[in-house]
Amino acid sequence: MENKNTIKDFFPVWDKLTDEEKSLINNTAIKQSYQDKKCIKFGDNECTGVVFAIKGRLRVYMLSEEGRELTLFYIEKGDWCVFSASCLLEEIHFEVFIDVEPNTETITVPAHIVNRLNQNNIFLENVMYKKLAERFSDVMWSMQQILFKRIDQRVAAWLVEQNTDEIKVTHSEIAQNLNTAREVISRMLKYFADEKMIVLSRGKIIITDRDRLTDISQ
């Protein structure tokens, strides 16, 4: 992915904004660097604005009453987040939590500015709802994995059963073994890698957190 350093680089409807709207965004946007992990949205209690990830990434998750976390998806470098401005999306009635990961840089357009722009520019509002629809797909994917296919369990079990921390295997080979599609395996492995349980490299998988994989496999 090419480097994206300004909002202009990120934003699919930048060209639909007037010059006035563009300068309002540029003059109010806040650039921030995080060395350590930080929670920037705690349930209903924050509505910072639209956050663009220039470097590093953000994690969006749910939290149970007992404090159990469930990762819904990541906002990777080069992508942007509308959940940090969910107060502007009146159809959203659920709480999510957002952590900025260590070594992350963001640009935030404050919620009240986005709100003002949305009033007059339906293209901007529209692109926010489309981003939300993308996340809906991500969440449905997670839900299907968790509720139905237990593919996480099956892949984790397969990995820990190999009795080595450096497994020479292709994604297709695992897929054949577990009677599922290569895409499903690749996505699951990416999830495990995101969660730092494994490291993916060409032609092999390195297990870095066998305990957690074992937990998942049971």
Next chain:
Amino acid sequence: MENKNTIKDFFPVWDKLTDEEKSLINNTAIKQSYQDKKCIKFGDNECTGVVFAIKGRLRVYMLSEEGRELTLFYIEKGDWCVFSASCLLEEIHFEVFIDVEPNTETITVPAHIVNRLNQNNIFLENVMYKKLAERFSDVMWSMQQILFKRIDQRVAAWLVEQNTDEIKVTHSEIAQNLNTAREVISRMLKYFADEKMIVLSRGKIIITDRDRLTDISQ
């Protein structure tokens, strides 16, 4: 809810459509009556169009590989469904299934017509994405119940423990008992009623499917 018999009654952006667009919709919309249950969307394989429920209701659900169903939400009389036109929403990458329930009447605007209108009318596209955002909230609610709170289990357990099929109780009293909010209980009871496990009437709850409630409670 007042009776809604034409698309005009339903559609939040009807006034934003040109006369030409309005007549295109009116001339192509298809009215249908269903006496029996019928699946109108089977995973990825159908993209009928935007469906308006004039009478009865539709059920939107997921299906596991083993055939297990999970109800995501209902499209009640007076509401409308964009998942039956999900081919027009390119951000949607998941499969849902839609059943029309017995004694239901619908009006469908075919997908290719909606697609043509969306090209020229961003208000129409925008309202479809907003409806999608509403459903996202519904799905997140279901997910939270299922994954975290197990409130379904706790409410079901409380109901079957009462040792009578006609329980005189208010929603607030159950909420106090289970140490949760009245709104949560009301929503859960509505879900049980939708699933025909109980009937709700003023000041009492009538159990109509004790076996299924017992299953859930365990």
